[in-house]
Amino acid sequence: MALVVQKYGGSSVADASCIKRVAQRIVATKKAGNDVVVIVSAMGDTTDELLDLAEQVSPLPPGRELDMLLTSGERISMALLAMAIANLGHEARSFTGSQAGVITTSSHGNARIIDVTPGRIREALDHGRIAIVAGFQGVSQDTKDITTLGRGGSDTTAVALAASLEADVCEIYTDVDGIFTADPRIVTAARKIPKISYEEMMEMAACGAKILHLRCVEYARRFNLPIHVRSSFSTKEGTWVVSDPYTPNEASEGTEMEQPIISGVAHDRSEAKITVVGVPDKVGEAAHIFKTLADAEINIDMIVQNVSAAATGRTDISFTLPTTDASTALTSLKKIQDKVGFESLLFDDQIGKVSLIGAGMRSHPGVTATFFAALADAGVNIEMISTSEIRISVIVEQEGVDAAVAAAHRAFDLDADQVEAVVYGGSGR
Amino acid sequence: MALVVQKYGGSSVADASCIKRVAQRIVATKKAGNDVVVIVSAMGDTTDELLDLAEQVSPLPPGRELDMLLTSGERISMALLAMAIANLGHEARSFTGSQAGVITTSSHGNARIIDVTPGRIREALDHGRIAIVAGFQGVSQDTKDITTLGRGGSDTTAVALAASLEADVCEIYTDVDGIFTADPRIVTAARKIPKISYEEMMEMAACGAKILHLRCVEYARRFNLPIHVRSSFSTKEGTWVVSDPYTPNEASEGTEMEQPIISGVAHDRSEAKITVVGVPDKVGEAAHIFKTLADAEINIDMIVQNVSAAATGRTDISFTLPTTDASTALTSLKKIQDKVGFESLLFDDQIGKVSLIGAGMRSHPGVTATFFAALADAGVNIEMISTSEIRISVIVEQEGVDAAVAAAHRAFDLDADQVEAVVYGGSGR
Numbered sequence: 097m098a099l100v101v102q103k104y105g106g107s108s109v110a111d112a113s114c115i116k117r118v119a120q121r122i123v124a125t126k127k128a129g130n131d132v133v134v135i136v137s138a139m140g141d142t143t144d145e146l147l148d149l150a151e152q153v154s155p156l157p158p159g160r161e162l163d164m165l166l167t168s169g170e171r172i173s174m175a176l177l178a179m180a181i182a183n184l185g186h187e188a189r190s191f192t193g194s195q196a197g198v199i200t201t202s203s204h205g206n207a208r209i210i211d212v213t214p215g216r217i218r219e220a221l222d223h224g225r226i227a228i229v230a231g232f233q234g235v236s237q238d239t240k241d242i243t244t245l246g247r248g249g250s251d252t253t254a255v256a257l258a259a260s261l262e263a264d265v266c267e268i269y270t271d272v273d274g275i276f277t278a279d280p281r282i283v284t285a286a287r288k289i290p291k292i293s294y295e296e297m298m299e300m301a302a303c304g305a306k307i308l309h310l311r312c313v314e315y316a317r318r319f320n321l322p323i324h325v326r327s328s329f330s331t332k333e334g335t336w337v338v339s340d341p342y343t344p345n346e347a348s349e350g351t352e353m354e355q356p357i358i359s360g361v362a363h364d365r366s367e368a369k370i371t372v373v374g375v376p377d378k379v380g381e382a383a384h385i386f387k388t389l390a391d392a393e394i395n396i397d398m399i400v401q402n403v404s405a406a407a408t409g410r411t412d413i414s415f416t417l418p419t420t421d422a423s424t425a426l427t428s429l430k431k432i433q434d435k436v437g438f439e440s441l442l443f444d445d446q447i448g449k450v451s452l453i454g455a456g457m458r459s460h461p462g463v464t465a466t467f468f469a470a471l472a473d474a475g476v477n478i479e480m481i482s483t484s485e486i487r488i489s490v491i492v493e494q495e496g497v498d499a500a501v502a503a504a505h506r507a508f509d510l511d512a513d514q515v516e517a518v519v520y521g522g523s524g525r
Numbered sequence: 526m527a528l529v530v531q532k533y534g535g536s537s538v539a540d541a542s543c544i545k546r547v548a549q550r551i552v553a554t555k556k557a558g559n560d561v562v563v564i565v566s567a568m569g570d571t572t573d574e575l576l577d578l579a580e581q582v583s584p585l586p587p588g589r590e591l592d593m594l595l596t597s598g599e600r601i602s603m604a605l606l607a608m609a610i611a612n613l614g615h616e617a618r619s620f621t622g623s624q625a626g627v628i629t630t631s632s633h634g635n636a637r638i639i640d641v642t643p644g645r646i647r648e649a650l651d652h653g654r655i656a657i658v659a660g661f662q663g664v665s666q667d668t669k670d671i672t673t674l675g676r677g678g679s680d681t682t683a684v685a686l687a688a689s690l691e692a693d694v695c696e697i698y699t700d701v702d703g704i705f706t707a708d709p710r711i712v713t714a715a716r717k718i719p720k721i722s723y724e725e726m727m728e729m730a731a732c733g734a735k736i737l738h739l740r741c742v743e744y745a746r747r748f749n750l751p752i753h754v755r756s757s758f759s760t761k762e763g764t765w766v767v768s769d770p771y772t773p774n775e776a777s778e779g780t781e782m783e784q785p786i787i788s789g790v791a792h793d794r795s796e797a798k799i800t801v802v803g804v805p806d807k808v809g810e811a812a813h814i815f816k817t818l819a820d821a822e823i824n825i826d827m828i829v830q831n832v833s834a835a836a837t838g839r840t841d842i843s844f845t846l847p848t849t850d851a852s853t854a855l856t857s858l859k860k861i862q863d864k865v866g867f868e869s870l871l872f873d874d875q876i877g878k879v880s881l882i883g884a885g886m887r888s889h890p891g892v893t894a895t896f897f898a899a900l901a902d903a904g905v906n907i908e909m910i911s912t913s914e915i916r917i918s919v920i921v922e923q924e925g926v927d928a929a930v931a932a933a934h935r936a937f938d939l940d941a942d943q944v945e946a947v948v949y950g951g952s953g954r
């Protein structure tokens with residue numbers, strides 16, 4: 097008997113018939129002899145509808161009250177899911193984040209989990225019940241107010257609860273079959289990745305793969321908790337995120353494949369580029385610029401500083417950031433223009449980031465060369481470059497993203513062929 | 526400075542603009558120098574929508590989960606109201622029933638308040654904040670599960686919280702101007718009652734006046750808490766429900782009027798009549814019948830037993846009950862037909878109850894005679910009669926209800942005249 101934690105997102109519980117289907121899946125897991133804890137998001141568009149209501153009464157609602165409002169969304173979905181399970185003849189109990197012992201900081205809208213004290217969940221399991229827990233929410237340790245966890249919150253709830261319960265696996269249900277070597281909408285030959293390491297998954301998440309949030313993968317890695325990303329619309333195995341995907345283990349059948357050089361190609365169109373033109377090449381000027389941006393709580397991704405032109409004693413600094421933060425960043429920078437003495441600001445939101453991710457590149461020289469050659473052959477110009485030990489990212493113009501992703505995917509032999517399709521369809525991993 | 530508890534029902538917070546108007550009203554009360562605690566119901570049709578969702582996933586949802594679901598309704602309205610108040614520059618904090626310390630039995634869907642421990646509400650008031658509390662909900666003392674209070678739950682929350690906070694008044698906001706001498710839709714000359722005693726109000730509520738629930742008036746009487754029923758659409762004084770409405774007090778202006786014989790005429794079309802025909806006239810048969818109904822949790826209102834016909838040794842027993850309970854009652858009775866040996870069951874849902882209520886009738890003989898004469902003149906036949914010290918109720922055929930109410934209202938001089946209309950419009954009471 098295993099303890100299985102399952103997380104279902106908003107699209108999996110979008111309406112009554114979806115909820116009933118999810119209930120059947122949960123009951124099947126229970127009937128197979130497992131203890132089951134389910135984390136659930138708010139139904140479909142509920143959160144957007146609640147945000148719309150909030151906007152109608154206040155342009156800038158207090159965070160505490162916004163959290164109180166939004167947490168009603170999971171309250172609805174979890175209660176309905178518990179009812180649907182009861183209707184199948186199994187006992188289920190729903191719990192709010194607070195009841196489930198999800199203790200957080202008091203940073204409304206973006207709280208961090210401090211501790212999980214799942215006494216009531218354990219008690220429910222001890223009574224043979226299925227526990228349904230509201231994702232995305234917790235209770236502040238200091239103020240006892242209701243909090244929400246922000247982006248990726250429900251996945252993080254699932255992983256945190258699974259870790260504290262020492263679950264055997266945390267299954268993240270989504271509307272695709274798992275993590276793919278590239279976005280299948282761009283690369284039709286993209287393959288599902290059967291196993292991937294936490295580190296690679298974190299790089300994928302940070303580089304635009306939307307399936308899992310960076311934060312929940314970090315949490316899982318810390319507790320060495322296996323995550324299984326799979327579709328709520330099929331019973332196929334999805335993608336396992338584990339510490340060492342390339343070591344054969346007893347649970348798997350047959351031989352493991354060799355570690356690929358590149359696990360996948362991620363892309364991200366949500367960033368923009370700002371260039372600070374003509375920054376005086378003096379000590380501390382760059383620091384001043386980035387301190388200003390940090391104070392405005394803007395997350396910078398990539399940074400490039402041109403070699404200073406000796407004639408002018410000035411340099412250009414370019415950086416990328418989420419497009420949604422761009423106007424705040426530009427406003428903040430304009431305020432320090434006179435003090436820093438830069439000449440002007442350039443803004444470009446027509447960019448995209450393409451990233452190669454693979455633990456295999458550690459032991460394979462020439463990855464960068466192959467990547468850049470593939471992009472050149474595809475006629476895509478590289479504007480900025482950033483690397484880590486298991487990742488290479490480039491900024492290209494946005495309309496070149498698709499071609500760049502496809503070219504890289506092909507260049508590193510990631511395209512599916514007939515043999516691999518059979519392996520992935522039938523391996524049972 | 527007074528402590529004012531205000532309760533707003535679902536129609537007062539039906540949408541964003543309603544919520545903003547209510548927020549202004551609350552802020553005005555605060556600005557007038559009062560501490561303010563607000564109890565709020567779910568927005569408009571929210572509860573019905575949630576019930577509809579529940580029905581879609583399960584025909585018989587577990588009570589615990591139904592309560593979890595329904596309580597999301599007040600969570601939404603209270604958070605939005607707190608936001609709207611914040612938008613007017615005042616600090617507000619919303620609290621669930623559990624956070625407000627509303628401790629109940631664990632009877633889901635119909636929990637009773639055991640205790641109120643409003644520590645967090647007091648703390649909010651001490652910080653100069655307006656406290657917004659979810660009506661209709663609490664937390665079970667035994668199981669720590671979320672409960673709902675059933676019918677009249679939000680009014681009861683308001684009165685219970687007001688009592689525990691030793692508030693100066695509990696204002697119940699509704700969509701009419703107060704309690705009327707009769708339903709103004711039936712009697713256009715009906716007058717608003719400026720003050721009424723708890724006992725009369727309880728009889729009115731029990732006899733079909735929908736504005737205040739019996740349960741909340743009982744609670745207020747126990748703690749001698751003044752209730753002020755008034756419209757959320759105007760600033761006019763409504764109806765005060767107090768222990769002794771006819772004693773002049775320092776707060777009132779001018780002289781109090783003399784106690785009227787009759788305070789009001791209530792009516793109720795929601796009951797049905799069942800007649801058990803041919804019950805053997807033996808000791809214990811009636812007890813058996815009503816024990817069976819009690820076991821089925823059916824609330825009986827009026828009972829009439831015919832004088833037994835000596836020839837047959839059999840009698841008929843008629844009783845009234847909520848029409849919604851009728852099919853359960855009929856099924857339960859059919860099961861004991863052979864055992865009790867009655868002949869048949871008659872069912873009539875085309876009845877109505879008309880009640881005269883007034884503490885003044887204690888000292889005025891002849892009220893019954895005047896009432897019955899008025900009905901006779903109006904051509905309305907009386908089917909059943911029930912009386913208390915301050916109430917006379919009769920069952921009539923449903924299509925005679927309007928005529929009976931109008932006739933009684935006129936017979937006891939309750940119809941408004943010009944002079945009174947001026948008094949009520951301008952007295953400020």
